[in-house]
Amino acid sequence: MFCSFSKPRCFLIRAVLKRSMKGALLIANALFALVVGETCDSRHEELVLSLNKRLLRSTEGQNSLPDPSVHIALRLSPHHNLIAESKYLNLLKSTLHDEIESSLNKGEHVIGQLALYILALRASCHDVNTLSLTVNQSQERLLTQLKWQLEEEKAHISTKQHPATSYYQYSLGILALCVSRVKVNPHVTKKLLHAVDRGLINQGKTPSTDAFAMVGLALQCLKDVGTPVQDEAQLDRALTAIKEKLLESQRTDGHLGNEFSTGLAVQALEALGSPVDDCSAPMKALRAEARKGSYGRSAVLSQILPALQRTTYLQLRGKECRKEDDSLVVEVEPTVGPTSILSTTVPVQVEVVRLGNVTTTFLIDVPFGSSLLDALMLLQDSQKGFTFEVESSRWGPVLRSVNGEQAQQSKRRYWHLSSEGTALSQGVKDYKIETAQKIAIRNTGY
Ligand code: B12
Structure with missing residues (x-):
């Protein structure tokens, strides 16, 4: 009746046992996670x-x-x-x-x-x-x-x-x-x-x-x-x-x-x-x-x-909308203290590429942490020949016109934004400038 581990039949038994123990361990882990509500992040x-x-x-x-x-x-x-x-x-x-x-x-x-x-x-x-x-x-x-x-x-x-x-x-x-x-x-x-x-x-x-x-x-x-x-x-x-x-x-x-x-x-x-x-x-x-x-x-x-x-x-x-929990309360937003105005400025090069690849470059120093929108406003106010307009949307302001040139959605065009050749993953208001960089604004079709 004893199983000597050198026998082939016993190898099989050992393999099955090992696999079922592994399976049991996985199930036990899953059950444990379920019971304690494990999320890998207690918060x-x-x-x-x-x-x-x-x-x-x-x-x-x-x-x-x-x-x-x-x-x-x-x-x-x-x-x-x-x-x-x-x-x-x-x-x-x-x-x-x-x-x-x-x-x-x-x-x-x-x-x-x-x-x-x-x-x-x-x-x-x-x-x-x-x-x-x-x-x-x-x-x-x-x-x-x-x-x-x-x-x-x-x-x-x-x-x-x-x-x-x-x-x-x-x-x-x-x-x-x-x-x-x-x-x-x-x-x-x-x-x-x-x-x-x-x-x-x-x-x-x-x-x-x-x-x-x-x-x-x-x-x-x-x-x-x-x-x-x-x-x-x-x-x-x-x-x-x-x-x-x-x-x-x-x-x-x-x-x-x-x-x-x-x-x-x-x-x-x-x-x-x-x-x-x-x-x-x-x-x-x-x-x-x-x-x-x-x-x-x-x-x-x-x-x-x-x-x-x-x-x-x-x-x-x-969705049935029955017996819904009604416990969510709006809390007062913690007041954020005044943001310290940093005296450091960063140089930004703004390259505008209009239809027909007509390129104009502008230079401006902006306070560290400015949004791209702030930078464009500074540039506009500096009278260097740069003007722009935005349109509001659920995601914030969308850049619509630059130096009088429109990039209209009805014509399947938009002003594409990039920094050092990489497309921005945020719009003009959310993108923050913390390092010297070249921003390109290009009239692009889609
Ligand atoms: C399609 C699309 C576009 C199209 C919109 C035109 C069209 N005819 O549909 C085009 C190609 C023009 C576009 C452009 C951009 N987009 Co886009 N877009 C989308 C996408 C895939 C779907 C939007 C949509 O149709 N929603 C459904 C409709 C019913 O909702 P809506 O609010 O009316 O949608 C409008 C706005 O969302 C607006 N819109 C689209 N993109 C963006 C981006 C920004 C920053 C703003 C303010 C508005 C805006 O155009 C939509 C159509 O009118 C979303 C993905 C997502 N997760 O939502 C990304 C998304 C919204 N876009 C994004 C980005 C980053 C951009 C660009 C900044 C990319 C770039 N590097 O240039 C530009 C905007 C530049 C500018 N001029 O300001 C991000 C925004 C992230 C963020 N935190 O702000 C998203 C979430 C994609 C992503 N995962 O990165 N986009």
Whole structure:
């Protein structure tokens, strides 16, 4: 009966024992993590709660346009302040609603805003069918308008080989219909699948992790509800390709794409069945960045919070809004003392590349830590022949015109920003100048 370890049968027994012990150890570890709620970071919950409160605070006394993605993030959270959320929803239903209606009447493409608005309503379990928009004197339900917008975009892709907006917004449109349980035209889906196949999911001219994430969320939603598509295998291929792109986009610091796309990428991976657990590198990177204070802007935070809470936009489909925790309180923001004015200045070279590659270079010394916007204002005031204009957006001011030259979105152009040849990952107001550098502002097509 004794098993001598030299016998082949006993080798087998030993191997099986070893493997099952390893398995048992893994299971025991997982159980332990579950029981003690291990997160690899004992202050994970505390951080998430403080970000949640900060996002809630951003909705108070605001006089700019309410942001539907802020509402979605607040509603996806397990902690709520139901009164504040309901006030914000009313603001969306008045101000944002009117804004979308007015843009549609001007013939502007606002598919992304309309989609986010519908997702925000869904996040509060509001019956989307009770709301309509009056466009060119005809009143139509929100979802009907969204379907039309998608049809227009589909036609635009057929004639111009790209949507009037972007595949990011096109996907948001598909996602909003899918989450609202409205059938998506298989031809609309087909255009998106083609774009994935042909490598057209870009921001500007470079592949975009954010866009891959949004496309992934939309396609996964279609897959989950079993929406009929023309080619099932093509859908599966696209989902696999997107998952790979998202995983490949991981940088050495753990971020997927960059600091600002990691939130959406984590959310998409979660939805695509490749969960990013609390101990993973992207989650650690998100927490580290949040602690550094990089996610101060509410538009940014609204894309980070769902990821840190391991929730996804796909959950809006089955959201019931019953028995919700109502414990979230807005805390008074700690007052920050006056920032010390540093006397050090840094030299900045600003290179403006206009249409036709006409290049002009300006030099200016700016106080250490100035934003690029401050630097451009100093340059403008210094009467060296530099002028500029910005337009406001949810993400802050967007540079629109330089020395009288416009880079219009309607013409698929923008002023691309880079420092020492590397594209900036923030806009003019958030990017801070701490070292001598050459900033290039180039009129670019996308
Ligand atoms: C598509 C896109 C663009 C397109 C927008 C045009 C179009 N027709 O769609 C183009 C190529 C023009 C663009 C430009 C830039 N973008 Co961009 N963009 C996006 C993307 C992928 C989707 C935006 C969107 O459609 N949202 C849905 C709609 C419904 O929401 P919206 O608020 O109406 O969207 C508008 C604004 O977001 C605005 N916008 C787009 N990008 C940026 C960037 C900044 C700084 C600002 C203020 C506004 C802005 O254009 C959108 C369409 O009108 C986001 C990704 C994301 N995670 O959100 C990045 C994103 C917003 N962009 C980003 C950046 C950094 C830029 C640039 C600064 C890049 C550069 N180095 O030049 C420039 C802006 C330069 C300037 N002139 O001020 C960052 C912002 C990060 C941050 N902390 O501020 C993001 C998050 C991407 C990333 N992960 O790095 N972008």
